[in-house]
Amino acid sequence: MIRRVLFNLMAWAIVLAVAFPLFWMVVTSLKPQSELFRRPPTILPEVTTFEHYWRLLSETNFLTYFQNSVVLSVVTTVVVVSIATLGAYSIVRFKYWGRESLAFLVLFTYLLPSVVLIIPLYLMLVGLGLSNTIFSLVIAYTTFALPYALWLLRSFMAGIPEDLESAALVDGASRMGAFRDVILPQLLPGIISTALFTFILSWNEYLYALVLVNSDNTRPLTTGVMNMLISSFNVEWSLLMAASVMMSVPLIIVFAFLQSYLTRGFGAGGVKG
Amino acid sequence: MADVVFKNVHKKFGDFIAVEGLDLSIEEGEFVSLLGPSGCGKTTTLRMLAGLEFPSSGEISIGDRVVNDLPPGKRDIAMVFQSYALYPHMSVEKNIAYPLKKRGVPRSEQGPMIARVAEMLQLTPLLSRKPRQLSGGQQQRVALGRALVRDPKVFLLDEPLSNLDAKLRGIMRAELVELHQRLGRTMVYVTHDQLEAMTMSDRIAVMYDKKLQQFAPPQEVYREPANRFVAGFIGMPSMNLIDGDLSQEGDRWMFRSGSISVPVGPLVADARGGEACLGVRPENLLLGEGPTPAVVQLVERTGHENIVVVEIEGGLRMTGRVPASTDWKTGETIQMSIQSEAAHVFAAGPTGRRLNIASVAVRP
Amino acid sequence: MIKNKQTKLERHYATLGMMLIAPTVLVFCAVIVYPLVSAIYLSLFDIYTPTLQGEWVGLDNYRELLGKGEFWASLRTNLIWTVGTLSLQILFGIGMALVLHQNIWFRSLARSLILFPYFISTVVAVLVWRWLFNDLYGILNHLMMAAGLIDMPVDYLGSMPNAMISVILVGAWKYFPFVVIAVLARLQTIPDSLYEAARIDGAGPVARFFDITLPQLRDVLVVIIMLRAIWDFKEFDLIFLLTGGGPVTSTQTLPLLVYKEAFSLNNMGMAAAYAVAMMAVMLVFMILYIRKTGEKDA
Structure with missing residues (x-):
């Protein structure tokens, strides 16, 4: 019994240590500027204030960045997941020449470093006159999101018994009819999981946003918030921590309500291959 | 009149040969078992008949029509799968209604048809349940119901009893025989269980090593096995x-x-x-x-x-x-x-x- | 010889399958295959970024790159980073997975807390850690001084080897949850009967770990290590945002070198050559991983 308690205490000490930076982020964002420089530092804020959040929303470009990020991530997710769902169905359930090499190509690109593609992509998007648009980022994000989504969905699709589709065909459905009536409903958890991962990947992306967009109107959160750090004369940590918290809000929501979908995605794509 | 005919059918998967030179002619209303050890080509044969696999060469006909180019839904067949393949997100009623819906049967006519099948298979109290809420035997009945609801020309059954326990299997065997007598439809039944084949079939097609070994009534297969394989395979x-x-x-x-x-x-x-x-x-x-x-x-x-x-x-x-x-x-x-x-x-x-x-x- | 004649239906299905994959293939060609090929092509040019004008220089870029110390130094830095952060991720990840596999209080809450660093943006992680690392007001210096571990505030990111150690630690903190989840999922599939059998045979907890748990984890660990090795090797955001490659170039890994060459020094062609060289190094891992995955599929 004592051993059990000790083990629990130890385990939770480690868990809390891992989570401490996040705790500190929230605490800092709620402290008045003056309390930040107190020695010794206060663990819980003496005075809780939301002034940084208010300033973030009213005095900075944060809302524009946030809006850009939402549009960018949602569009990327919708485009990528739609294309990948059809593609995964094709790769798993149809037979034609080149199908297997294609599956390997998907896996290969899934591992490809962004810095290899970024130079030609930059030249291509500048050439098309798309630089500095959210659309250019959608195009750039498909380079990592599409292979990723395809790989995940492929493994979800392979988990749906082939007999279900066969049964629908015998019952009189066409291939696309069987896809709509039987496969899509079965694939739905996988699609949700893939969409969440794609959304998170797009939400968090930094490098392409750094290279392809440099106007405040089109910047997503990652480069926007980072710019607040770099461009400010006097680093306001509370403000930055408030921005960090706000930036993580969508992830916290996903986490709170849809965690099972995230763990499922882990199993399907991350390790099972 | 022959109802189902295989004419010199071959099937290859890449370099692997699954079925070789199959000639088989099944009479209308006959209950035929495709019997053999796993890997003998019996399931591939059935799936080719269903239109789920495509013969590499040869001709398959149902009734008087060559069906090689017809999709499964146009072959006037129904199939019961080993895994039952019930649609997990649909209720029992929706499962049974699905083939009717896909064939454009008006909604008003669907009700009585479903009720009749449900009555016959004692599924009436279960109609609103989802497949995962049913026992194995009940799922099996739903799979049968989905096949029976629209009175096709040929029934295809792919080891439908293999997931049931021994006692239930015995009961279902008798029910299937009775069903066959009542409907008088052609049934093609794949099994590796000789007891099922012997007790239910009008004729047994014994397959081994991609080829048809013997096609004859159960007693003849037992008394006059055509070759050494059939002799060793049949009989316990x-x-x-x-x-x-x-x-x-x-x-x-x-x-x-x-x-x-x-x-x-x-x-x-x-x-x-x-x-x-x-x-x-x-x-x-x-x-x-x-x-x-x-x-x-x-x-x-x-x-x-x-x-x-x-x-x-x-x-x-x-x-x-x-x-x-x-x-x-x-x-x-x-x-x-x-x-x-x-x-x-x-x-x-x-x-x-x-x-x-x-x-x-x-x-x- | 049997003639393989496709039925109409089979051809129809094949056509349908190709139509479904067509959008994927188109996008792939446009945004991945074409850029990949042109990256290799660009590496044979000398291009000035602002004007995008360039001339053909053949393999000169590669000759220069192999002769220059910076490539080799960055490769070395890259390997130190990868090996360092990967080993910590694996060790800490397995340990944490074993702990979370036990029936601890509020297990799902603990699991969420552990998972969170993996899902937050690298930008957020870096901001938080830079605040923790802050030399004047950072909590880390304060705690370490209060505990008597150090006398003077430490400059975590501005001097060596501190900068490398910090980067490796933050990398481990951010990415070890991946290992935790993967290992945890595998742990849950090890049948209890194996442990019962071992207990009957008189194996203690340590023996059970080495004789049962570890062999059962072997396959999944191989895959995790390869995957994480590839991902850590190509990591850009975390290092770029924490140290920018500094102090001077001491934490400048290959992806950072590519970025610097292309967008600070404005040598697109040379940058492409670096990128291609980096890919060549990674190709070994990638092929290993793809083969491993292929084996499992078969």
């Missing part, structure tokens, strides 16, 4: 197959193997001497009498009879069945003989053809 316990030598002595044929020497015949006209195989059903091995001494190796008591494994000089082991009243012990030496007029002769090789013309199964 299996037929004793003894490799030996066939020779002509005067006007009669003799089979010899070690200490065994049995007169056989009459044989087909083109039979040759040399390596051959003698087949003796356990019931045609006479234990307790005869010239050959044998040592009892194993006695299995099934209740109404005993299965006895004996070994004769030279290490050859044979299985016989005797009444439950016999009381031999392991290690005991008894006398035995082979009922030669009931023995079968096959050419050498795993599918060596049958050489004797007709044999009468004689029970002691």
Whole structure:
């Protein structure tokens, strides 16, 4: 019994240590500027204030960045997941020449470093006159999101018994009819999981946003918030921590309500291959 | 009139051959089992008939139509899958309604049709449930219901009973037979279980190694197996197959193997001497009498009879069945003989053809 | 010889399958295959970024790159980073997975807390850690001084080897949850009967770990290590945002070198050559991983 308690205490000490930076982020964002420089530092804020959040929303470009990020991530997710769902169905359930090499190509690109593609992509998007648009980022994000989504969905699709589709065909459905009536409903958890991962990947992306967009109107959160750090004369940590918290809000929501979908995605794509 | 016809059908998956030169002609209203060990091509054959696999060459017809180019939904078939393949997100009612919906049956007509099938299969109280809320036997019925609801020309059943426990399997077997008699529809039934094939079928198509070995009524398959494979595959316990030598002595044929020497015949006209195989059903091995001494190796008591494994000089082991009243012990030496007029002769090789013309199964 | 004649239906299905994959293939060609090929092509040019004008220089870029110390130094830095952070991720990840596999209080809450670093943006992680690392007001210096571990505030990111150690630690903190989840999922599939059998045979907890748990984890660990090795090797955001490759170039890994060459020094062609060289190094891992995955599929 004592051993059990000790083990629990130890385990939770480690868990809390891992989570401490996040705790500190929230605490800092709620402290008045003056309390930040107190020695010794206060663990819980003496005075809780939301002034940084208010300033973030009213005095900075944060809302524009946030809006850009939402549009960018949602569009990327919708485009990528739609294309990948059809593609995964094709790769798993149809037979034609080149199908297997294609599956390997998907896996290969899934591992490809962004810095290899970024130079030609930059030249291509500048050439098309798309630089500095959210659309250019959608195009750039498909380079990592599409292979990723395809790989995940492929493994979800392979988990749906082939007999279900066969049964629908015998019952009189066409291939696309069987896809709509039987496969899509079965694939739905996988699609949700893939969409969440794609959304998170797009939400968090930094490098392409750094290279392809440099106007405040089109910047997503990652480069926007980072710019607040770099461009400010006097680093306001509370403000930055408030921005960090706000930036993580969508992830916290996903986490709170849809965690099972995230763990499922882990199993399907991350390790099972 | 032939209802289902395979004409020289081959199927290859890449380099792997799954079905080779299949010719099969099934009569209308017939219950036919495709029987064989796993990997023999029986399921591929059924899936080709369903339109779920495509023959590499040859022709398949249902009714008078060649169906090679028809999608499964246009072949006027229904199929029950081994895994049942119930649509998990649909209720039992929706599952059964799905084939009707896909064929454009008006909603007002669907209700009575579903009710009739549900009544027949005792599914009425379960109609609103989801498949995962049903037991294995109930799921099986739903799968049947989905096939029965629209009265197709041919029913295809792919090992539908293999996921049920032994008792339920027995009940369902009887129900399927009854169903077949009531509907009078052609049924093609894939199984690896010879008991199912023997008890339910009008004719059995025994398949092995990608090829059809024999296509005949159950009794004929049992009494006159077309080749050595069929002989060994059908029958529990299996037929004793003894490799030996066939020779002509005067006007009669003799089979010899070690200490065994049995007169056989009459044989087909083109039979040759040399390596051959003698087949003796356990019931045609006479234990307790005869010239050959044998040592009892194993006695299995099934209740109404005993299965006895004996070994004769030279290490050859044979299985016989005797009444439950016999009381031999392991290690005991008894006398035995082979009922030669009931023995079968096959050419050498795993599918060596049958050489004797007709044999009468004689029970002691 | 049997003639393989496709039925109409089979051809129809194949066509349908190709139509479904067509959008994928188109996008792939446009945004992945074409850029990949042109990256290799660009590496044979000398291009000035602002004007995008360039001339053909053949393999000169590669000759220069192999002769220059910076490539080799960055490769070395890259390997130190990868090996360092990967080993910590694996060790800590397995340990944490074993702990979370036990029935601890509020297990799902603990699991969420552990998972969170993996899902937050690298930008957020870096901001938080830079605040923790702050030399004047950072909590880390304060705690370490209060605990008597150090006398003077430490400059975590501005001097060596501190910068490398910090980067490796933050990398481990951010990415070890991946290992935790993967290992945890595998742990849950090890049948209890194995442990019961071992217990009956008199194996203690340590013996059970080495004789049962570890062999059972072997396959999944191989895959995790390869995958994480590839991902850590190509990591850009974390290092770029924490140290920018500094102090001077001491934490400048290959992806950072590519970025610097292309967008600070304005040598697009040379940058492409670096990128291609980096890919060549990674190709070994990638092929290993793809083969491993292929094996499992078969």
